[in-house]
Amino acid sequence: MLPKKTRYAIKALMVLYPTFESKRPMRISDIAENEHIPKKFLEAILLDMRKIGIVNSKMGAQGGYYLSKHPNEIFLSQVIRFTGGPIALVPCVSLNFYEKCEECADETTCGFRDVMREVRDASLHILSNTSLADLIKRERNLENKKKSD
Amino acid sequence: MLPKKTRYAIKALMVLYPTFESKRPMRISDIAENEHIPKKFLEAILLDMRKIGIVNSKMGAQGGYYLSKHPNEIFLSQVIRFTGGPIALVPCVSLNFYEKCEECADETTCGFRDVMREVRDASLHILSNTSLADLIKRERNLENKKKSD
DNA sequence: ATAATTTCTATTATATTAGTAGACTATAAT
DNA sequence: ATTATAGTCTACTAATATAATAGAAATTAT
Numbered sequence: 364m365l366p367k368k369t370r371y372a373i374k375a376l377m378v379l380y381p382t383f384e385s386k387r388p389m390r391i392s393d394i395a396e397n398e399h400i401p402k403k404f405l406e407a408i409l410l411d412m413r414k415i416g417i418v419n420s421k422m423g424a425q426g427g428y429y430l431s432k433h434p435n436e437i438f439l440s441q442v443i444r445f446t447g448g449p450i451a452l453v454p455c456v457s458l459n460f461y462e463k464c465e466e467c468a469d470e471t472t473c474g475f476r477d478v479m480r481e482v483r484d485a486s487l488h489i490l491s492n493t494s495l496a497d498l499i500k501r502e503r504n505l506e507n508k509k510k511s512d
Numbered sequence: 513m514l515p516k517k518t519r520y521a522i523k524a525l526m527v528l529y530p531t532f533e534s535k536r537p538m539r540i541s542d543i544a545e546n547e548h549i550p551k552k553f554l555e556a557i558l559l560d561m562r563k564i565g566i567v568n569s570k571m572g573a574q575g576g577y578y579l580s581k582h583p584n585e586i587f588l589s590q591v592i593r594f595t596g597g598p599i600a601l602v603p604c605v606s607l608n609f610y611e612k613c614e615e616c617a618d619e620t621t622c623g624f625r626d627v628m629r630e631v632r633d634a635s636l637h638i639l640s641n642t643s644l645a646d647l648i649k650r651e652r653n654l655e656n657k658k659k660s661d
Numbered sequence: 662a663t664a665a666t667t668t669c670t671a672t673t674a675t676a677t678t679a680g681t682a683g684a685c686t687a688t689a690a691t
Numbered sequence: 692a693t694t695a696t697a698g699t700c701t702a703c704t705a706a707t708a709t710a711a712t713a714g715a716a717a718t719t720a721t
Contacts, residue, residue: 365601366678373624374615390697399615401680410699423688424696439627452514466523466548472658474651475522478588478642485634493627502623509621515709539666550711559668572719573665 369447371400372408373498376437379418379430380499388420388427408446415445434496440487450490451483458483518596520549521557525586525644526651528567528579537569537576557595564594583645589636599639600632607632 378394391409395402409428412418419431430437443450444459454462455470456479467473527543540558544551558577561567568580579586592599593608603611604619605628616622 364598364603368678370602370615370624377624388697392697403681404679406698407680420698421688422686422696422698424694425689426687426697428698449513453519454513466519472651472654474647474649474654475519475526477650477654478638478647482635482638485638486631489627489631489634498623498627500623501626502621505621505623505626517709537666541666552712553710555667556711569667570719571665571667571717573663574720575666575718577667 365443366447368404368408369443371398371405372412372442372446373439374398374400375405375409376412376417376430376442376495377498377502379428380434380495382429383432383434386429388425388429390427394428411445412442415441417442430495434499435494437495438491439493439498440491443490450486451479453479456480456483458487514592515596517553517557518592520547520554521561521591521595522588522647523547523549524554524558525561525566525579525591526647528577529583529644529648531578532581532583535578537574537578539576543577560594561591564590566591579644583648584643586644587640588638588642588647589640592639599635600628602628605629605632607636 375394375398378398379389382389391406392402394400395405409418409420413420413428417430417432417437418428420426420428440450449457449460451457451460453464453476454460455464455467455473455476464470464473464476467476470476524543524547527547528538531538540555541551543549544554558567558569562569562577566579566581566586567577569575569577589599598606598609600606600609602613602625603609604613604616604622604625613619613622613625616625619625
């Protein structure tokens with residue numbers, strides 16, 4: 364399960380989507396209110412997103428947050444890794460958070476690990492090829508489909 | 513990440529593999545010691561595995577645990593779900609642990625949910641088609657490959 | 662009858678996640 | 692310049708979930 368932090372982060376980025384073109388910053392408090400995210404928590408999350416160059420901020424009156432990276436190049440894998448940790452189900456197959464298996468005598472011949480690697484590859488394939496722009500596209504598609512029913 | 517409980521469970525089942533044919537029970541304390549699993553924790557885990565009919569136990573002297581279901585029909589998905597919870601990354605796409613999304617206005621048009629559904633399907637496809645017997649086969653294969661190097 | 666082994670109920674410890682508080686800093690508008 | 696606005700930073704607290712432990716009770720082989 365992804366932690367709330369990750370889900371809030373993605374939700375917030377989706378809300379910030381229009382700011383990439385408009386360049387008009389959005390206030391944390393507005394996003395927090397509209398999306399039902401605790402404001403202080405969201406502050407911390409956006410600060411993290413800024414650290415990895417996905418968003419930028421402007422202090423003071425008329426300030427706020429805006430996307431600083433093209434929505435085509437903001438990938439779910441990056442957001443998840445930075446806010447929620449590993450995509451893999453076990454540390455011994457994690458690419459970014461690898462830890463040696465405690466109980467395994469020999470990792471290289473562990474059958475379970477082998478399967479876990481497959482699962483990781485399958486998930487990662489999707490997550491590292493889905494961008495923020497894709498999320499928005501999907502949403503539009505689903506909305507249109509719904510209307511036409 | 514899968515909790516230790518799940519990893520211990522799978523490890524234990526792999527160790528119990530030969531008991532399906534031999535029908536000779538293995539002691540909890542032996543498994544615990546060999547696999548570096550806290551004994552009391554493993555007791556609880558095996559009790560759970562018994563509840564879902566994967567293993568059976570015999571009390572008293574010469575007692576212990578043995579597989580009661582064919583290794584071809586013990587699937588990772590079942591073990592994970594019973595010991596570690598959802599396979600999905602968000603509750604709103606979980607088949608067995610569904611929860612309504614708190615922040616989403618309309619789940620059916622949520623772009624993120626749509627991707628999460630894809631990830632779940634990809635993971636589930638692997639996990640519900642991989643059996644305990646497959647794990648053992650893989651392990652044998654990896655061991656043989658290694659030897660021939 | 663005894664020793665071996667699982668079962669059951671309760672409790673404790675540890676780690677992780679989620680959320681809060683408040684002082685500090687930068688900016689725009691006047 | 693002053694003021695109101697809005698993000699930044701450091702520290703703390705609360706809630707929840709995971710991991711591990713303790714010990715008495717029940718069952719079975721010898």
